[in-house]
Amino acid sequence: xxxxxxxxxxxxxxxxxxxxxxxxxxxxxxxxxxxxxxxxxxxxxxxxxxxxxxxxxxxxxxxxxxxxxxxxxxxxxxxxxxxxxxxxxxxxxxxxxxxxxxxxxxxxxxxxxxxxxxxxxxxxxxxxxxxxxxxxxxxxxxxxxxxxxxxxxxxxxxxxxxxxxxxxxxxxxxxxxxxxxxxxxxxxxxxxxxxxxxxxxxxxxxxxxxxxxxxxxxxxxxxxxxxxxxxxxxxxxxxxxxxxxxxxxxxxxxxxxxxxxxxxxxxxxxxxxxxxxxxxxxxxxxxxxxxxxxxxxxxxxxxxxxxxxxxxxxxxxxxxxxxxxxxxxxxxxxxxxxxxxxxxxxxxxxxxxxxxxxxxxxxxxxxxxxxxxxxxxxxxxxxxxxxxxxxxxxxxxxxxxxxxxxxxxxxxxxxxxxxxxxxxxxxxxxxxxxxxxxxxxxxxxxxxxxxxxxxxxxxxxxxxxxxxxxxxxxxxxxxxxxxxxxxxxxxxxxxxxxxxxxxxxxxxxxxxxxxxxxxxxxxxxxxxxxxxxxxxxxxxxxxxxxxxxxxxxxxxxxxxxxxxxxxxxxxxxxxxxxxxxx
Numbered sequence: 001x002x003x004x005x006x007x008x009x010x011x012x013x014x015x016x017x018x019x020x021x022x023x024x025x026x027x028x029x030x031x032x033x034x035x036x037x038x039x040x041x042x043x044x045x046x047x048x049x050x051x052x053x054x055x056x057x058x059x060x061x062x063x064x065x066x067x068x069x070x071x072x073x074x075x076x077x078x079x080x081x082x083x084x085x086x087x088x089x090x091x092x093x094x095x096x097x098x099x100x101x102x103x104x105x106x107x108x109x110x111x112x113x114x115x116x117x118x119x120x121x122x123x124x125x126x127x128x129x130x131x132x133x134x135x136x137x138x139x140x141x142x143x144x145x146x147x148x149x150x151x152x153x154x155x156x157x158x159x160x161x162x163x164x165x166x167x168x169x170x171x172x173x174x175x176x177x178x179x180x181x182x183x184x185x186x187x188x189x190x191x192x193x194x195x196x197x198x199x200x201x202x203x204x205x206x207x208x209x210x211x212x213x214x215x216x217x218x219x220x221x222x223x224x225x226x227x228x229x230x231x232x233x234x235x236x237x238x239x240x241x242x243x244x245x246x247x248x249x250x251x252x253x254x255x256x257x258x259x260x261x262x263x264x265x266x267x268x269x270x271x272x273x274x275x276x277x278x279x280x281x282x283x284x285x286x287x288x289x290x291x292x293x294x295x296x297x298x299x300x301x302x303x304x305x306x307x308x309x310x311x312x313x314x315x316x317x318x319x320x321x322x323x324x325x326x327x328x329x330x331x332x333x334x335x336x337x338x339x340x341x342x343x344x345x346x347x348x349x350x351x352x353x354x355x356x357x358x359x360x361x362x363x364x365x366x367x368x369x370x371x372x373x374x375x376x377x378x379x380x381x382x383x384x385x386x387x388x389x390x391x392x393x394x395x396x397x398x399x400x401x402x403x404x405x406x407x408x409x410x411x412x413x414x415x416x417x418x419x420x421x422x423x424x425x426x427x428x429x430x431x432x433x434x435x436x437x438x439x440x441x442x443x444x445x446x447x448x449x450x451x452x453x454x455x456x457x458x459x460x461x462x463x464x465x466x467x468x469x470x471x472x473x474x475x476x477x478x479x480x481x482x483x484x485x486x487x488x489x490x491x492x493x494x495x496x497x498x499x500x501x502x503x504x505x506x507x508x509x510x511x512x513x514x515x516x517x518x519x520x521x522x523x524x525x526x527x528x529x530x531x532x533x534x535x536x537x538x539x540x541x542x543x544x545x546x547x548x549x550x551x552x553x554x555x556x557x558x559x560x561x562x563x564x565x566x567x568x569x570x571x572x573x574x575x576x577x578x579x580x581x582x
């Protein structure tokens with residue numbers, strides 16, 4: 001079947017039993033293989049065929065190239081997305097969705113270390129991992145890149161759809177182009193920490209605008225900052241333009257970025273993806289969200305020192321709901337600080353922001369560094385009225401979303417936006433300390449419940465720096481350390497067995513900022529790298545903070561053994577692999 005004859009419906013009778021009871025997809029759904037006949041439709045593109053529930057929309061991007069790729073209702077999008085999409089500014093939430101597009105240099109720019117490749121002759125990759133609520137598979141035998149968005153509650157449903165995939169006679173092989181972080185070239189990066197120091201107007205949109213639109217708006221609009229949704233498993237829109245190249249180009253042209261994560265929402269809302277009402281669990285969920293945001297930022301070249309903003313939509317506050325939100329933000333902040341990022345918080349001024357302000361000095365919570373508040377009063381300033389005292393977050397730490405859902409046009413490019421006013425500055429997050437615990441060892445053997453000694457103390461220190469408090473670093477691997485280890489492992493996608501083995505050591509030791517380092521580099525990042533390589537390779541790599549020939553060879557050996565581009569340079573791809581425990 002040609003690429004223009006995109007889909008056919010196997011069964012015309014829509015039986016909705018598959019999705020009955022799922023509601024807003026708040027519980028796991030059955031795999032497609034378990035669905036009765038008549039509840040599925042077949043979608044084919046480029047020789048790649050999948051089965052999806054009958055009530056999913058199927059959108060042909062050849063016929064409607066500017067369609068907004070949105071996941072707030074289940075849909076399949078087939079074809080190549082246009083560079084400019086007609087998206088509303090406020091698409092809140094996610095159910096499930098799949099994009100099947102040609103493998104091109106443009107689509108390959110969005111692939112990451114987590115992108116799976118199917119074996120020859122196969123259309124499925126059962127071991128594909130999920131990152132930030134997204135599973136991505138390069139089906140080279142059909143020449144397509146498949147991006148599947150889900151929430152925790154719909155992951156099994158989406159995996160069922162991907163598991164139904166087959167190749168047809170129309171399939172033609174195209175290999176995943178080696179581009180971006182897979183090209184072996186020097187990694188792309190933002191011009192500096194984002195948004196950095198800036199006073200003036202900005203805007204945010206559901207999907208990152210095209211390069212042409214950004215150029216036109218830079219020439220004609222009053223804006224010099226743009227909010228982009230980089231991570232989170234509750235983002236409503238796909239991001240066909242958002243790549244490391246896009247980040248490099250915009251920041252090189254003078255744009256400031258506001259990186260936003262949309263994850264779990266307040267427990268007192270009706271959203272399908274909510275944080276726990278238990279403060280300890282909510283805190284752990286905030287840590288997990290921040291880890292995903294750091295990975296996404298690193299993949300995009302958004303460096304440490306940048307502020308990453310957690311988007312928690314408006315809610316009707318109660319004491320328990322407020323405690324959950326602030327606990328979540330504590331975990332979010334602590335994990336970002338451990339990687340050298342600043343923490344930001346977006347919410348309604350009348351709910352989340354007011355709650356955070358009311359506990360500004362409460363040491364039980366870790367305060368966010370920046371606030372980004374929605375108060376649509378039309379005033380382009382950072383006044384917070386009665387919601388936040390003027391003395392709070394007063395040192396260039398504010399963004400005001402002062403108008404919402406307006407369409408503006410410059411240079412022939414119309415975008416539906418929210419208007420923002422920024423007064424932000426470059427701050428320095430506190431560095432995690434390991435007072436009294438040495439981290440430099442010639443080997444990092446496995447430690448577990450019952451182990452004692454300096455290696456256990458080092459693991460405890462690193463767990464605490466990563467936002468998982470095991471209690472006092474006493475060198476005794478007890479229940480608290482086991483629980484902290486399991487939580488850390490779960491956040492990294494590792495087997496949560498509570499045992500600190502080679503993969504967990506590698507992820508712990510490499511945690512922190514991810515600057516590009518190479519032969520001749522020196523400093524703390526190099527020391528972290530050397531420790532992590534010692535754990536990952538199972539051999540001693542001298543830990544002296546100097547990137548010399550021995551470290552270069554160790555990096556090359558690691559890159560080769562993990563299927564990375566072998567260049568001896570540690571950029572986002574290599575840091576990402578180390579920090580995921582590969």
